[in-house]
Amino acid sequence: MVGMINHLFDRMKISINRCNGWIIFSIVVFIYLLFSVIIDQYIFGKEVYIRSFSDQLTQESLEAMLGFQERYWWFGYVFTPLLLLIKLSFATVCISIGTVLSNVEFHFKNIFKVVLLAEVVFIVAQTLYLVNLSFHLDTLTLETASNYYPLTILSYFGTENVVQWLQYPLQTLNLFEVAYIVVISWLLSKQWKEDFAESMLVVLPSYATGLILWLVFVAFITLQVS
Amino acid sequence: MKRKLAFIFLLFIIGAIGYLGFSIYDQLQEKQVVKERIAQVPEFTAIGLDGRVIQSNNFVRKAPFILTYFNTGCEFCRAEIRSIKSHRSLQERAMIYLISDEPARVLKQFRNKLELDSLQKIKVLQDSTAEVKELFGVKGVPNTFVYNREGKLLKNFQGETKAEILYKLVKK
Numbered sequence: 001m002v003g004m005i006n007h008l009f010d011r012m013k014i015s016i017n018r019c020n021g022w023i024i025f026s027i028v029v030f031i032y033l034l035f036s037v038i039i040d041q042y043i044f045g046k047e048v049y050i051r052s053f054s055d056q057l058t059q060e061s062l063e064a065m066l067g068f069q070e071r072y073w074w075f076g077y078v079f080t081p082l083l084l085l086i087k088l089s090f091a092t093v094c095i096s097i098g099t100v101l102s103n104v105e106f107h108f109k110n111i112f113k114v115v116l117l118a119e120v121v122f123i124v125a126q127t128l129y130l131v132n133l134s135f136h137l138d139t140l141t142l143e144t145a146s147n148y149y150p151l152t153i154l155s156y157f158g159t160e161n162v163v164q165w166l167q168y169p170l171q172t173l174n175l176f177e178v179a180y181i182v183v184i185s186w187l188l189s190k191q192w193k194e195d196f197a198e199s200m201l202v203v204l205p206s207y208a209t210g211l212i213l214w215l216v217f218v219a220f221i222t223l224q225v226s
Numbered sequence: 227m228k229r230k231l232a233f234i235f236l237l238f239i240i241g242a243i244g245y246l247g248f249s250i251y252d253q254l255q256e257k258q259v260v261k262e263r264i265a266q267v268p269e270f271t272a273i274g275l276d277g278r279v280i281q282s283n284n285f286v287r288k289a290p291f292i293l294t295y296f297n298t299g300c301e302f303c304r305a306e307i308r309s310i311k312s313h314r315s316l317q318e319r320a321m322i323y324l325i326s327d328e329p330a331r332v333l334k335q336f337r338n339k340l341e342l343d344s345l346q347k348i349k350v351l352q353d354s355t356a357e358v359k360e361l362f363g364v365k366g367v368p369n370t371f372v373y374n375r376e377g378k379l380l381k382n383f384q385g386e387t388k389a390e391i392l393y394k395l396v397k398k
Contacts, residue, residue: 057386061305093235100232165250213239216246223253225366226384 021109024116025088028123029081035126036076043133044142052141090210091115095184098206104192114191118183125150125176151175165222169215181207260363267377270358272325272351275334280351286377290396291321295359295369298328298336302386303368307340310348313389317347320372320396325351327359372396 046066053062092112099106132148133140146167147155152174159167181204189199270282285291294310296303310322324342326333330352337343337350353359362371370383372395380395 056383056388056391057302058305058309058388060308061302061386064301064305094239097232097235097239100228101236103229209236209239209243213243213246216243216250220246220250220253223250223257 019113021113021116024113025085028116028119029084031123032080032084032126033077035130036080038130040073040076043130043137043140044145048137048140048142052143088112088115088119090214091207094206094210095188095203098202101206102202104194104202106188106192110191111188114184114187117187118180121176121180121183125174146171149174164226165219168218168222172211172215177211257363260361264362264371264382265379267373267379268361270361272323272353272358273330275330275337275350275352277330285321285323285373286375288375289321290319290372290374290380291323292392292396293323293325293358293362293371293373295353295362295364295367295371296324296326297367298326298332300367304340306368306370306386306388307342309389310392311340311342311345313393316389316393316396317345319393320347322348323351324348325353325358327353327356330354 049066049069050062053065057065089112092108092115095111095115096106096108099111128150129148132150133145136144136148143159146152146159149155149171152171154162154167154170154173157170162170181200184207185199185203186196188203189196192199267282267286272280272282274280285293292310294303294306296307298304307324310316316322333350333352342348342350358364362369366384368383368386370387370392372380372383372392374380374396383391
């Protein structure tokens with residue numbers, strides 16, 4: 001049994017090294033674009049915007065906003081690959097710093113592939129989020145949408161009880177982030193034949209430092225504009 | 227070399243976290259100061275489009291008043307002002323001051339274009355030194371402050387706000 005597992009892990013190591021990062025990246029981009037289509041077409045339709053803003057905006061402003069959205073619907077789709085590439089590269093850079101400082105030999109390319117594969121955790125999270133949203137279409141507003149992201153600190157407190165600048169950080173702190181770190185650590189440990197716990201000790205502080213930087217940056221920008 | 231570079235990068239990230247964290251703390255402190263300062267109408271002066279200097283203590287009389295910071299080029303500001311203009315009940319209940327830091331010439335053109343000059347309860351003011359902007363911590367427009375007859379802040383709306391919502395507040 002142990003032999004079989006070891007054999008499986010060895011094969012996994014080989015397959016991670018062999019797989020083409022750009023093909024995986026294209027698949028991930030395709031999945032995220034699919035999510036965007038579902039969100040635009042079936043989740044955040046006109047009704048949600050009207051429900052979210054009709055109390056505060058005048059009819060003419062609401063129509064102008066919806067018109068703007070209709071004209072520039074493609075904007076988000078164009079930037080999805082670029083934003084994803086930046087996000088993945090940032091995570092890779094953070095983990096690379098951790099590996100270099102821990103004297104572990106790793107190619108940037110291989111860490112990037114592992115980060116890409118671990119993205120499956122967020123794909124699962126996003127799928128659950130969309131399913132959750134689809135059950136609340138009748139009452140959904142842009143403000144309450146964050147409440148339905150699964151297993152977050154924000155959904156525990158509720159958006160209405162959290163100040164605006166803290167909402168994104170509390171939504172990002174969720175169990176899927178923990179799972180993401182675990183999966184990356186596990187995949188990396190399979191590559192360099194180290195103990196999983198040792199791999200965690202490299203990935204956790206390096207990724208967490210990058211994540212904290214991102215969260216304080218978003219909180220800073222939110223405070224600047226509000 | 228690689229290790230040195232990684233260490234520099236790590237220091238940069240930690241430095242950035244520290245800087246942003248301190249800035250967040252600073253901004254929160256500043257927001258709290260502004261909140262306390264405007265809880266009751268603060269003292270300030272603005273200039274009417276006829277050139278007269280208006281003191282803020284003249285605002286507090288026997289009726290609530292609304293102070294909307296705006297910009298003539300802002301579509302959402304224009305929509306809010308048009309909404310206020312067409313809401314007669316709101317004008318009966320409250321005095322409305324529309325204030326901007328743009329030149330008086332631009333504000334006069336705007337007032338004439340929107341036909342606000344004939345309305346007794348809507349006054350366009352100029353914040354020539356951006357004193358009001360600073361005092362109220364205005365970062366985006368429109369930004370509306372609703373005060374009751376005692377000069378106590380009832381609510382601050384950031385972004386466009388329909389006249390109906392303002393009316394609900396002042397009619398209480």
